[in-house]
Amino acid sequence: MKKLFFVLFCLPLTLLAQEGKTYITHTVAPKETLYSLGRQFNIHPKEIASFNNLDFNQGLTIGQVIKIPAKGTPAPHVPAPVAKINETPDEHVETGNPIYHVVQKKETLYAISQQYGKVPIADLKKWNHLSSDGVNEGVNLIVGYQKNKPGGNESKKEVKPEKQEPVAQVIEHKEEPQKKIEEPKNIQVAPTVPANTKNELAKADASTSAGFFKSAYHSSDKRSEETGIAGVFKSTSGWDDGKYYCLHNSAPANSIVKITNTSNNKVVYAKVLDVIPNLKQNEKIIIQLSNAAANALGAGEENFECIVNY
Numbered sequence: 001m002k003k004l005f006f007v008l009f010c011l012p013l014t015l016l017a018q019e020g021k022t023y024i025t026h027t028v029a030p031k032e033t034l035y036s037l038g039r040q041f042n043i044h045p046k047e048i049a050s051f052n053n054l055d056f057n058q059g060l061t062i063g064q065v066i067k068i069p070a071k072g073t074p075a076p077h078v079p080a081p082v083a084k085i086n087e088t089p090d091e092h093v094e095t096g097n098p099i100y101h102v103v104q105k106k107e108t109l110y111a112i113s114q115q116y117g118k119v120p121i122a123d124l125k126k127w128n129h130l131s132s133d134g135v136n137e138g139v140n141l142i143v144g145y146q147k148n149k150p151g152g153n154e155s156k157k158e159v160k161p162e163k164q165e166p167v168a169q170v171i172e173h174k175e176e177p178q179k180k181i182e183e184p185k186n187i188q189v190a191p192t193v194p195a196n197t198k199n200e201l202a203k204a205d206a207s208t209s210a211g212f213f214k215s216a217y218h219s220s221d222k223r224s225e226e227t228g229i230a231g232v233f234k235s236t237s238g239w240d241d242g243k244y245y246c247l248h249n250s251a252p253a254n255s256i257v258k259i260t261n262t263s264n265n266k267v268v269y270a271k272v273l274d275v276i277p278n279l280k281q282n283e284k285i286i287i288q289l290s291n292a293a294a295n296a297l298g299a300g301e302e303n304f305e306c307i308v309n310y
Contacts, residue, residue, distance in 0.1 A: 104137065211296070217256040231287070
């Protein structure tokens with residue numbers, strides 16, 4: 001609610017009506033896209049494009065006036081009103097009511113993370129007790145927790161999708177003690193090495209090596225090679241454990257690819273999460289890496305020449 005008031009007072013917005021629907025006008029600022037406006041106003045970018053009769057695949061221009069459908073306006077021909085969730089889930093708090101997302105066909109953890117404020121993939125796996133990055137269609141996936149407000153019980157709320165948009169549910173439940181998940185034990189323990197020293201060495205090795213997925217890459221056959229430009233996206237994964245991730249249009253999801261920086265011949269191995277978003281700035285790149293992987297390749301935050309094997 002605080003975020004909504006901040007937007008209303010600080011941005012040059014005007015509340016208007018169009019064919020019986022209430023909307024807000026927004027002037028496009030530098031570097032803003034349909035995706036960023038969707039995250040800012042908690043609405044699907046395709047709904048913004050449809051409301052403004054825009055081509056979804058074309059970018060926005062600076063100074064362009066966009067109409068944003070106001071949240072809470074009832075859609076036509078709906079027999080009963082549906083409660084809307086205006087608060088962003090607290091991604092890192094595991095108390096209160098969990099917010100559920102029903103997994104759609106071909107959805108990945110990375111795509112779901114982007115829909116809910118870039119929730120870390122590690123948190124999604126922890127909350128749902130997942131041991132891998134794969135999810136099944138139709139599963140209720142916890143994507144965050146909404147803090148309970150004092151002064152009474154909250155009724156069951158549901159956010160229904162419009163035009164196959166993501167579905168989220170907030171369901172009250174009695175808190176149960178979290179089951180402790182045992183960490184995998186390293187069976188190769190030298191008796192003369194203290195446990196604390198061994199953990200520090202393992203952490204350092206993961207962060208300075210070619211990555212956690214190197215062994216998985218060498219265990220399968222590789223037949224394809226591409227040379228081109230690599231882009232970079234920000235992620236919290238890989239900095240400590242060497243688990244690097246990437247986006248690629250040809251390699252299948254959850255497969256492992258090898259990336260070589262042609263300027264210094266440094267190599268990392270990354271797991272494919274999804275395809276590269278169809279945006280103008282991504283037209284000339286063949287792969288998008290997490291910033292931890294780019295850092296391990298000595299490339300920083302800028303695009304760089306690379307070779308991709310998969």
